[in-house]
Structures are given as C-alpha cells and as structure tokens.
Amino acid sequence: MTGLSPFTRQYGPWALIAGGSEGIGRSFAHQLAARGLHLILIGRRTGTLEAAANDIRERFDVQVSTHAEDLTAPDLDARLEALVAAREVGLMVYNAGATHGAGLLHDTPLEEALALVRLNCVGPLTLVYQLGSRMRARGRGGIILLSSMSALAGSGYVATYAATKAFDRILAEGLWWELGAFGVDVLGLLAGATETPAMARSTIRYDRSGTAAGQAAMQKLSIVPMDPDDVAREALEHLGHGPIWIAGEKNRATAERLARTPREEAITLMSEASAKLHGLTPPKRSGG
Numbered sequence: 110m111t112g113l114s115p116f117t118r119q120y121g122p123w124a125l126i127a128g129g130s131e132g133i134g135r136s137f138a139h140q141l142a143a144r145g146l147h148l149i150l151i152g153r154r155t156g157t158l159e160a161a162a163n164d165i166r167e168r169f170d171v172q173v174s175t176h177a178e179d180l181t182a183p184d185l186d187a188r189l190e191a192l193v194a195a196r197e198v199g200l201m202v203y204n205a206g207a208t209h210g211a212g213l214l215h216d217t218p219l220e221e222a223l224a225l226v227r228l229n230c231v232g233p234l235t236l237v238y239q240l241g242s243r244m245r246a247r248g249r250g251g252i253i254l255l256s257s258m259s260a261l262a263g264s265g266y267v268a269t270y271a272a273t274k275a276f277d278r279i280l281a282e283g284l285w286w287e288l289g290a291f292g293v294d295v296l297g298l299l300a301g302a303t304e305t306p307a308m309a310r311s312t313i314r315y316d317r318s319g320t321a322a323g324q325a326a327m328q329k330l331s332i333v334p335m336d337p338d339d340v341a342r343e344a345l346e347h348l349g350h351g352p353i354w355i356a357g358e359k360n361r362a363t364a365e366r367l368a369r370t371p372r373e374e375a376i377t378l379m380s381e382a383s384a385k386l387h388g389l390t391p392p393k394r395s396g397g
C-alpha cells in the first residue's frame with residue numbers, strides 16, 4: 110500500500126458507518142471521504158441514505174455503497190454477514206443509537222427498552238465481532254463506538270439509554286486493550302448534546318438561554334449543543350490515542366465535575382437535566 114497516507118494505510122480502503130446518513134454519522138462519512146476512504150453506509154431509510162451517498166459522490170472521489178438495514182433486527186448477524194465479507198473494511202464507526210424520547214422505565218413499553226439494547230449493545234457487538242476479527246487478522250484497523258455523556262451516571266427518564274451507552278463505553282475500553290495488541294485502534298466516543306436531525310425530531314429541546322427557573326441542573330451540566338462536524342473531527346483526531354474521547358471542552362469539564370460529585374447528587378443532576386431536556390416534570394420523591 111505504497112503512496113497511501115498513514116491514515117488510509119491504517120484504516121482503509123473501506124469504512125463502514127452504521128448510521129451514516131445523518132447527523133454525526135454523516136459528518137464521519139464526509140470527513141472519511143475527504144481522507145480518501147470508500148464508504149459503506151447503513152441506515153433504515155433508503156431515500157436519506159441515497160441522498161447522503163450522492164452528496165458524497167459529488168464532492169469526493171470515493172465509492173459509496175448504501176445498505177438499508179434496521180440495526181435492531183433480531184437476525185442482524187446473518188443479515189450483515191455477506192456485507193462485511195464483500196469488502197475490506199478497515200474502519201467501523203457504530204454511530205446509530207440515540208434515544209428519541211424519554212420517560213420513566215415503567216411508564217414505557219418494555220419493547221422500547223429492548224430495542225435500545227439491540228441497537229446499542231447487540232448491534233455494536235455484532236459488527237465488532239464480524240469486522241474486528243478481520244482487522245485483527247490483518248494487524249491494522251480502527252473501531253469507533255458512539256457512547257454519550259449519559260454513560261457517566263445513571264439517569265431517570267433515560268435509564269436504559271444511559272445503561273446502553275455505558276455498555277458501549279466499557280466495551281470500547283476493553284477492546285482498546287484487546288485489539289490494540291494486534292494493531293487495531295479502538296475509541297469510545299462520548300458525545301454530549303449535538304445538533305442532529307434525529308435530535309430535532311425527538312422530544313429534546315435545548316434551551317440556549319440557560320436562565321429560566323428550573324435550568325439549574327442543565328446549567329450545572331453545561332448542556333450546550335455541539336456541531337456534529339466538530340464531534341466527528343475530534344474523534345478522528347483522537348483515534349489511536351487512547352480508549353476514550355469526550356467531545357467538546359465543556360463536556361470534558363462537566364465529566365471532570367461529575368467524577369468529583371457524590372454519586373447520588375450526580376444521578377439526581379442527570380435525571381433533572383433529562384427531565385428538563387424532554388419537557389417532563391419530575392415526580393415528588395419519597396424517602397431519600
């Protein structure tokens with residue numbers, strides 16, 4: 110592979126982005142295409158996937174292959190087998206995984222929680238298993254798993270989502286150690302609030318004023334939405350430089366503060382912020 114950049118030598122020739130048609134995934138797609146990687150984009154909606162792919166083909170001299178798949182499908186392993194075997198994938202970004210609403214666990218259908226577990230735990234594990242083994246055999250490659258600031262502490266209203274994002278973070282850390290020994294870079298990316306189309310469609314509402322009564326938890330957690338391009342850029346800059354990266358200076362400062370905060374207080378802050386973000390009123394708590 111002479112004549113290739115160090116990035117393409119380590120992570121080329123193909124990058125697979127699970128959830129690559131919008132938001133942070135789309136930003137990864139553009140930035141990876143700019144670095145010369147061919148792209149495999151997965152998402153559910155064909156129209157959105159094709160629009161994203163055409164946009165990239167017009168701007169960059171790379172191949173783009175699109176695949177409409179639901180990453181929560183119970184037979185995901187079998188569905189992806191042929192796809193991952195067809196091309197030499199040197200980089201995998203597992204991006205899809207946002208929660209699109211919030212509510213107390215017992216006020217929402219079990220199926221919603223199970224779907225999040227499939228999307229954020231079973232999905233990344235499946236792709237890591239399929240692609241990671243090939244990367245390990247080649248002695249090069251990279252894997253980025255999208256986690257979240259929600260992985261830093263449990264939170265009411267998004268209890269399952271936060272738990273699945275903690276899974277992604279801890280999985281990335283373990284794989285960073287395991288696969289690092291074979292020349293494969295693994296990064297768990299903790300994103301904070303980010304302005305994506307999925308967030309715009311969800312019940313989340315970011316209040317930029319941060320001054321109204323009841324904003325205390327959000328202010329303490331410094332929830333200021335980031336541009337998805339910046340989140341992807343920071344991740345690519347830090348791939349190969351440690352197991353975890355928290356996107357955004359404010360998020361890194363918040364993570365440090367949370368680590369020093371007593372656990373009960375941290376969980377309460379996260380829960381109040383989740384309620385505020387989704388326009389929910391926390392129930393009165395009994396006991397302590």
Ligand SMILES: NC(=O)c1ccc[n+]([C@@H]2O[C@H](COP(=O)([O-])OP(=O)(O)OC[C@H]3O[C@@H](n4cnc5c(N)ncnc54)[C@H](OP(=O)(O)O)[C@@H]3O)[C@@H](O)[C@H]2O)c1
Nearest residue numbers: 128130131132152153154180205206207257302303305307
């Ligand atoms: N945005 C934020 O504020 C924020 C904050 C913290 C962490 N994050 C993390 O960043 C990642 C990206 O978030 P996002 O806001 O851009 O929304 P997202 O819905 O997680 O990602 C959007 C992309 O994933 C695809 N996708 C979603 N569900 C899918 C499924 N079941 N099967 C296949 N593809 C699927 C979407 O295409 P289709 O809809 O067509 O399937 C689209 O390409 C997530 O892992 C999220 O947890 C986001």
